[in-house]
Amino acid sequence: MQDLNPVYFVLGSPLLAAAVLALIPGRWQIQASRLNALAALATLGAGCSLFAIRPRPTNFIFIDDFNIYLVVLTAFVGFTTSVFSASYIRHELETGRLDGAKLRFYHAMYQAFLFTMLLALVANNLGVMWVAVEGATLTTALMISLYRTREAIEAAWKYFILCGVGIALALFGTILMYLAAQPVMGSGLEAMAWASIIGHVGAFDPAILNLAFVFLLVGYGTKVGLAPLHAWLPDAHAEGPTPISAVLSGLLLNVALYAVLRFKMLLAGNSGALAPGPLMITMGLSSLLLASFMLYRRRDIKRLFAYSSIEHMGIITFAFGLGGPLANFAGLLHMTMHSLAKSGIFFAVGHIAQVKDTQKIADIRGLTTGHPALGWGFLIAVVAIAGLPPFGIFMSEFLVATSTIAHQPWLALPLVIGLLVSFGALILRLQGMAFGAPSPQPHKPVSASLVPLWAHLSLVLLAGLHLPAALVQWFQSVARILG
Amino acid sequence: MGNLPYDVAHLLGTSVLVLSFGLLFQRRILGVLNIFGVQAGFLAAAAAWQAHIQHAPHLYITAAIALVFKAIVIPLALRRIVFRLRIHRTVETVLGVGPTMIAGVGLVGLSVILVLPLTHQSVALTRDDLALALSIVLLGLLMMITRRNAVTQVVGFMSLENGLILAAVGVAGMPLVVEMSVAFSVMVAFIIFGIFFFHIRDRFDTLDLQSLESFRGERS
Numbered sequence: 121m122q123d124l125n126p127v128y129f130v131l132g133s134p135l136l137a138a139a140v141l142a143l144i145p146g147r148w149q150i151q152a153s154r155l156n157a158l159a160a161l162a163t164l165g166a167g168c169s170l171f172a173i174r175p176r177p178t179n180f181i182f183i184d185d186f187n188i189y190l191v192v193l194t195a196f197v198g199f200t201t202s203v204f205s206a207s208y209i210r211h212e213l214e215t216g217r218l219d220g221a222k223l224r225f226y227h228a229m230y231q232a233f234l235f236t237m238l239l240a241l242v243a244n245n246l247g248v249m250w251v252a253v254e255g256a257t258l259t260t261a262l263m264i265s266l267y268r269t270r271e272a273i274e275a276a277w278k279y280f281i282l283c284g285v286g287i288a289l290a291l292f293g294t295i296l297m298y299l300a301a302q303p304v305m306g307s308g309l310e311a312m313a314w315a316s317i318i319g320h321v322g323a324f325d326p327a328i329l330n331l332a333f334v335f336l337l338v339g340y341g342t343k344v345g346l347a348p349l350h351a352w353l354p355d356a357h358a359e360g361p362t363p364i365s366a367v368l369s370g371l372l373l374n375v376a377l378y379a380v381l382r383f384k385m386l387l388a389g390n391s392g393a394l395a396p397g398p399l400m401i402t403m404g405l406s407s408l409l410l411a412s413f414m415l416y417r418r419r420d421i422k423r424l425f426a427y428s429s430i431e432h433m434g435i436i437t438f439a440f441g442l443g444g445p446l447a448n449f450a451g452l453l454h455m456t457m458h459s460l461a462k463s464g465i466f467f468a469v470g471h472i473a474q475v476k477d478t479q480k481i482a483d484i485r486g487l488t489t490g491h492p493a494l495g496w497g498f499l500i501a502v503v504a505i506a507g508l509p510p511f512g513i514f515m516s517e518f519l520v521a522t523s524t525i526a527h528q529p530w531l532a533l534p535l536v537i538g539l540l541v542s543f544g545a546l547i548l549r550l551q552g553m554a555f556g557a558p559s560p561q562p563h564k565p566v567s568a569s570l571v572p573l574w575a576h577l578s579l580v581l582l583a584g585l586h587l588p589a590a591l592v593q594w595f596q597s598v599a600r601i602l603g
Numbered sequence: 604m605g606n607l608p609y610d611v612a613h614l615l616g617t618s619v620l621v622l623s624f625g626l627l628f629q630r631r632i633l634g635v636l637n638i639f640g641v642q643a644g645f646l647a648a649a650a651a652w653q654a655h656i657q658h659a660p661h662l663y664i665t666a667a668i669a670l671v672f673k674a675i676v677i678p679l680a681l682r683r684i685v686f687r688l689r690i691h692r693t694v695e696t697v698l699g700v701g702p703t704m705i706a707g708v709g710l711v712g713l714s715v716i717l718v719l720p721l722t723h724q725s726v727a728l729t730r731d732d733l734a735l736a737l738s739i740v741l742l743g744l745l746m747m748i749t750r751r752n753a754v755t756q757v758v759g760f761m762s763l764e765n766g767l768i769l770a771a772v773g774v775a776g777m778p779l780v781v782e783m784s785v786a787f788s789v790m791v792a793f794i795i796f797g798i799f800f801f802h803i804r805d806r807f808d809t810l811d812l813q814s815l816e817s818f819r820g821e822r823s
Contacts, residue, residue, distance in 0.1 A: 247779035251786045258790055265797070280794055281756065285744065287790075288763055291783065292740060295770050298777050299729065307776025327721040 125175045127183065127242055129166035130191065131235060133159060138231035146220020149213065149227070153206035156227050160199040163234065167195035179309040179316075182244040185598045190378055191241050193456060197370045197463050198234045200572040204467045205230070205363035207569040211474050212361070217267065226266055226361070233259040233367070237375050244313045246294050249379060253290070253343065256372060257283045264360035275355035282352040283343055290339025290379075296332035297383070300324040314382060318389055326392030333396060336383045337403075343376035345430050346437060347407040357426035358479070362470030365422055369429040370463030374455055377433065381440060381602065388603045400441030401531065407434030408538035415545035420479050421472070424549060425465055428505060431542050432458045438535065439520045440602065442527060448599035450519035453587075457512040457580055461505045464576035468498035471570075476559065481549060486558030497573050499554045504580050506546040507539060512583030608656040612773070615649035616735040619769060620711070623742040623762055627703050631692075632685055632754060636678045639758050643673035646765045653772040662772055664781045669768065672788055673761065680795060681754055690752070698749045710741040732773030739766030757794055764791065 137159030144152045170188050177183070183191075209226075212218040218226070233256060240252035261283070265276035301311040304323045310316045321329075338349070345353040357365040384396045411431035418424040436458065439451030471494055472487065473479050487495030504511035517539060524532040622642035629635050647670035654662030685691045714737035719730060743763025747756050764787050771780045 245779070247783060251779075251782060254786050254790060258793060262793070277753075277797070280797065281747070281760070284760055284790065284794070285747065285763070288740070288760075288767055291767050291787075292737070292770060295767070295774060295777065296733075299733070299774050302775065302777075307778075309778050312778055325721075331717065331721055 133163045134231045134235040142228035149223040157202040160202040164195040204572045272359040275359035279352045286342025293335030300328040321389035329393045340379045346403045347410045354426040358422040366463040366466035370459040404438030412538045412542035446523040448602045454516035460576045465501045467573045490558035510584045618645045640678040711738040714738045736770035
């Protein structure tokens with residue numbers, strides 16, 4: 121059965137699609153956008169087949185309960201975003217903001233980006249994981265600069281430099297990890313394979329592990345957008361094409377956090393090593409507080425939700441830093457819910473920016489009267505991300521807060537302040553945008569496909585009303601692995 | 604100790620470090636490029652030496668990449684960019700040489716304090732290499748912080764990367780070193796490509812990042 125390893129399909133489908141899409145000439149880009157969605161659907165299918173056939177780990181690739189869930193989530197959001205992207209792209213072509221040549225590049229890069237993220241998730245070898253995250257940085261930086269405006273190029277440059285340094289520090293951490301493994305496990309690929317390392321990590325020199333983890337946390341933490349390393353994130357979200365903002369927030373941040381968690385698990389296996397929890401709690405809380413206060417002064421709609429992503433990644437990092445079955449469960453749930461809700465919001469925001477022809481919050485008014493379907497969809501999505509019941513995010517935030525009160529009551533205070541402050545900011549901004557008299561711009565017809573948005577919202581709602589028992593069990597088993 | 608493999612590796616690693624200080628010290632852009640080329644040459648020699656003493660032929664590839672790509676191609680490409688953009692006479696004054704040097708020495712001290720007590724189990728060679736590599740990484744960061752010009756920032760980034768490669772080749776039998784150095788080179792190539800083609804020249808007239816930051820944060 122070794123030759124039928126479904127992981128190869130998961131990785132092969134986007135890679136092949138990237139190659140094919142790179143060959144499609146510029147005038148057929150509408151068709152190319154459909155092919156893009158089809159390829160993403162094939163990847164999703166291959167991802168789901170991992171549930172049926174669990175491949176045996178090799179030195180390069182392995183699948184366990186933790187990453188299979190992220191692979192499927194990534195493939196799903198990758199697919200819905202490609203559907204959204206198809207309708208977004210059509211509008212950009214019509215208005216002439218993008219041309220065929222740029223779109224050809226964009227579509228190929230989109231699939232290449234999916235490939236690198238999936239590779240980072242299934243990688244067993246820590247070096248391969250690093251190369252994949254680096255590749256994801258490269259592909260997204262190229263897509264952020266797609267519009268070639270002054271702001272877009274500045275955003276891409278900032279992203280390149282900051283994430284480049286982050287990636288470099290993560291590599292140093294990876295080298296240190298191998299240095300710790302090598303005396304115990306000998307030279308060779310074994311000593312870089314996560315699944316083998318975890319069995320021997322107890323015998324590693326804890327001092328080297330500590331140093332390695334600090335570098336890895338700072339390095340990959342830059343990509344998670346944790347304060348104070350978040351400076352690239354709002355620019356990158358605001359200036360690139362909106363589908364890219366959706367996958368950046370919904371997927372790439374998760375993948376980077378996944379890398380941090382893998383190393384956290386390694387540290388937990390060594391009794392002499394430092395506890396990674398307090399470091400992650402500090403970074404998570406500071407991201408949450410910083411972002412929640414920054415939300416008030418945003419004037420750009422995409423920047424607003426970029427800061428909201430920093431806030432939510434802060435909450436998730438905080439939850440995993442807290443540890444224990446309940447907090448880990450809440451973190452996993454929040455990771456999923458945030459991915460779905462935030463990419464859904466960017467789907468709506470993309471179309472809003474297109475119909476209103478602006479990203480300025482002040483110029484967007486009366487969405488619910490001007491564009492009822494889009495406006496109400498956006499309203500519901502923002503209510504969901506702000507953490508109101510009955511949506512899934514309310515549930516996960518509630519779980520984070522209760523487990524904080526149970527374990528570290530004092531930490532609940534900054535957590536709840538952060539949650540409330542950001543809630544207030546989002547609702548304040550939402551009111552202006554959703555209600556009132558519509559702003560006087562010429563109303564362009566939207567050819568928007570709202571299916572991806574509704575699909576995401578209904579999943580978030582469903583999770584808030586009733587989590588299926590199978591999913592609960594699944595999350596519980598992953599939360600146990602996370603320790 | 605007095606054994607040849609150790610002494611030569613140490614000498615080459617230290618030379619790379621000294622040239623990092625040279626990069627911090629040099630304020631003319633062309634001078635920075637020259638020093639970077641020499642640094643990459645020493646890195647290539649260090650990698651080749653490790654390939655020889657570890658009997659690891661794949662490290663020769665890393666050495667070849669460093670020599671061809673970093674010591675020759677990139678400095679030449681950057682030199683062309685510098686002349687094309689007419690910034691070859693630019694002298695950068697961000698932070699005085701004195702304070703930068705003191706900060707640099709402090710960083711080297713920090714990395715020695717950090718690494719040497721940690722790795723008492725490992726062989727002396729790995730240990731010293733690691734301390735040197737961390738120093739080079741930190742000096743690269745310092746250079747990126749203290750320079751405003753896009754070209755010199757990229758050089759800072761690449762010298763940081765030189766430190767990483769030095770660390771990777773110094774750890775015995777580390778797999779995938781070649782793949783990683785290739786991945787890094789691709790990234791660097793795209794960054795340079797970005798300066799050259801992605802209109803940074805057209806849009807900003809100057810590569811001074813201060814003019815790039817006028818927009819920072821919010822559109823009013």
